[in-house]
Amino acid sequence: MNRPGGGPEEPGAGLPGTHAAFTALLEDSAEELYESAPCGYLSTLLDGTIAKINATLLGWLGLSRGEVVGRMRFSDLLTVGGKLYHETHFAPLLRIQGHLNGIALDLRTATGSRLPVLVTSTLKRSQDGEPLLIRTTVFDATERRAYEQELLRARRAAEEARRAAEEARRQAEADRERLCQTLAVLQHSLLPETLPDIPGVRTACHYHTASTMQLGGDFYDLFELDDRRTAFFLGDVCGKGPQAAALTSLTRYTLRTALLHDVDPVANLGTLNTVLLDRYTGDDPRYCTAAVGVMERVGDTLEVRLASGGHPPALVIRVDGRVETLDTRGGMLVGALPAARFVPARTTLRPGDTLLLYTDGLTEARVGPHRELYGDEALVSFAAGLAPTGPHRLVEALKDLLRGFGDGLDDDTALLAIGLPARTDTGPGIAT
């Protein structure tokens, strides 16, 4: 661009001799073009014997024309693997199709090194279609091959990673499945297998598990003390997981044992309080809420004595549709403080009446677009809407209610219902 005068001009114009040089270039002989082309040229007889080869290819191979022409076959230039490929793919396909394009092969040079190349061959035929010779061009593919090797390596690495991830996922799935099974068995062990059959009394229960991956902390039990009296309890320990399960286990067996010695519900909660305080000392306090009751058959009624420690109030759904809340306000958490106070309550169940104990998973479920607490009042109206009902129907209705909460229900929920069949009932198990 140092031309005097500057300004745009035809390239070469005004420079004497340039045109002549350009013409001379164009007149480069075909022979020169063949010999010094930037690719290798090769002509072979049908049996592969090399009849003609250009200087470029000889240079790449490090061989002289005399060593090659008439003495070597094309496949002699290849690595052994390449020879096999040539015999099994290249030669047959060339013979059938008459043309091959861009086949990756490695040439073996005189120094023993490998030269990656891309090979294109055509079969020259006579006028009547007989194959005469094979023309081949050879391109240096060192860079390209390195790049392809990189791609292949990356592909293999990706496949390996995918396999490893898939294996890990399968393993995790299996672990999860095993854990779920273990948790389900463990959770099951914290609850009675079935409620015992108490003559003349209807009972029903339900346990809703919020997560199959997490042990819940709700519990209940019901068992006969003697011919007339039956004990029951229902509660909720603090926390979740294995610690909660251990606490649940201790709570359940403490209450069961204590109730066999003393039928006073308040005293039982006191015993549990002592046991929990004794077991969980220092900086790991563990506590629970619980309602404990003893019922006694008196004539055609059930006399129920109940005590609560920090637990939601039990409901009584009367045969006439009234719903009573058994007031146990003031009862304190069990296992939190040495001198905890527990509040007693009494009620009499007549035929058609149903007592309901539940944990706060039910009333603390979130409902509606604003995710409000379901709440005690809603539960009372729901129960009132079911009257007259019985334990079985009540629990079934509540199960539907829980299902309806969907993901608004994120806590475990335990339900225990006890009732006397209405007078019109003709036998056990019918519409109660």
Next chain:
Amino acid sequence: MSIHRRNNIRVTGRASGRTVVLVHGFGCDQNMWRLVEPALAEDNRVVLFDYVGAGGSDLSAWQEERYSSLDGYARDVVEVCEELDLRDAVVVGHSVSAMTGVLARALAPERIGSLVMVCPSPRYIDEDGYRGGFTAEDIEELLESLESNYLGWSATMAPVIMGNPDRPELGEELTNSFCATDPDIARVFARTTFLSDSREDLGGVTAPTLILECEQDAIAPPEVGAYVHAAIPGSRLVTLAATGHCPQLSAPEATAAAIRSFVSALGR
């Protein structure tokens, strides 16, 4: 799934003639036989098929376990013979399929009466004084060559064939034969072929057997042809004036003539 469809069976030639089953080897499909097929069809019934995994076969029927041993390929041969209810057929196997034919004959002697082994090799790798012509490293190199070539294989072939107006009969089906070999399938076939050792099976061959070899064959050198000939009692060895590993392509007339003369000598 019918075997017909699975193995892409094609039957041509004289229905009344003796049945000749042409079995392709590693690296290609039944198209390998297209230059000898017309001559063979003149007086024989010719059966062509593709191994499962090759050419126009049903790739979904391919199972790595089955096709990781030559027995799997031999079962293909036998199942094709059963499908067509062949009796006393001549099985012509190229390259590795020469050995597959031996195994198939042992499985179904009533269906396969005689064998033609085209450029056979019972063992490609040198071992304890036996010369197969290759080392285990050579075979690994071949597998590398397969890897380097499948990337552009199918994409490259289609325009090549379409730009081939002087041989229109080679039409588009070719794009789906050689070219469409699934690289995973090709790798398994390559390993099975080149790592196999069938030398023990040769001594048990009792069928009339013709061995065809080429003067110059980089895969099955003359020592190997002589070894096979010596190992199979009563076999005939014919050395064709041809080079390469595929005389059915490089010397189709001579190959067909040798097979025809062998078949006609079998009588009826």
